[in-house]
Amino acid sequence: MKLVVVSAGLSVPSSTRLLADRLAAATAGQASAEVQVIELRDLAVEIAHTFTNGFPGQDLAAAFESVAGADGLIVVTPVFSASYSGLFKSFFDALSVTDEDALAGKPVLIAATGGTARHSLVLDHALRPLFAYLKAVVVPTGVYAASEDWGAEGLDGRTARAAGELAALMTGLSAASPAPRRDSFEEVVPFEQRLAALRPAG
Template identity: 55%
Template sequence: MTARTLAVVSAGLSQPSSTRLLADQLAAATRDELVRRGDTVEVRSVELREHAHDIVNHLLTGFPSPALREVLDAVTGADGLIAVTPIFNASYNGLFKSFFDLVEKDALADRPVLAAATGGTARHSLALEHALRPMFAYLRAVVVPTTVFAAPEDWSGGTADGALRRRVERAGAELADQVHRRAASTGPTDPFALTGSFEDLLSGLRRDA
């Protein structure tokens, strides 16, 4: 039995939010599949609206608040990531993009990601392929084949309809498969950590002298 961590980032601006609702259902599907495979799962949900001011301040100053640093570490240190945004003007919203602009280079390299989105019309679903998938590819993450888009007509009484539920389950199973086959994450990389002993570093300096 392997302990896994799953970070779930949602960028909805309203409360309650269909974006958060979709994120929770994707997390549940992924968690259930990992448990079925014998793993234990800790889910860390992040609503970016709660950190909006800290995100802007970090963009302006280059320094995260302690709370935002904790969130960034949770996301980059997780075994798998679910990222869900509402679609505005045919792309992810500004809060979503601003957060991932703060992720350090290579911090998501080889990390399994499930990308999903919500929008007012099904026509926005193409944003998953022309906006979200390329962004995560640039970050060198591994985006699972199935992305999930939910329009208003996909919800019935606050729950996913049959077609959406099947997409959620398929995407969750794909993310669980990617997470399960990898070694458990050791947490976020410390950019200031030494890659060798002081003796090794000093001997290298002596050789260069």
């Protein structure tokens, strides 16, 4: 299975990437998934050009392909003005223009980082509606990390719970459905034969 992580952190290192890595490690450990991380800051120029020329660049197109082909997705954004960052939103806007069903039915874990716990509602007021609109399946537990959360026990608990929910969705969707038993279907009888059986004898 393939797990793709989209991180919109701008600094190096960033708390956004740190949270993304923690969530990825916790999920991959339970779903036995291969992890790919997409850093949006490296794609900022190509994202901007997509809106002016209508076509994604080579690296951005590869990122879109990875997201569309993932079995599960972790998305993490810093909070700007009580919402997701413009770079984060622009990436998914450009993705939906290229393929409006790229996230349809895809399990997604939403997460965000910020300087204060007061912005934790960004998960339910901004991120969850965005990915519901994109037809993704958002796991019940979102993860928000404020500055004071790093090293705190609560963050580890939320991370583990959210990762478990995403892993369960990923493994459930990828599990092969059992083949139907041959004897579960009625024998196929040609229409002419059925019609002949209804006619009176003689």
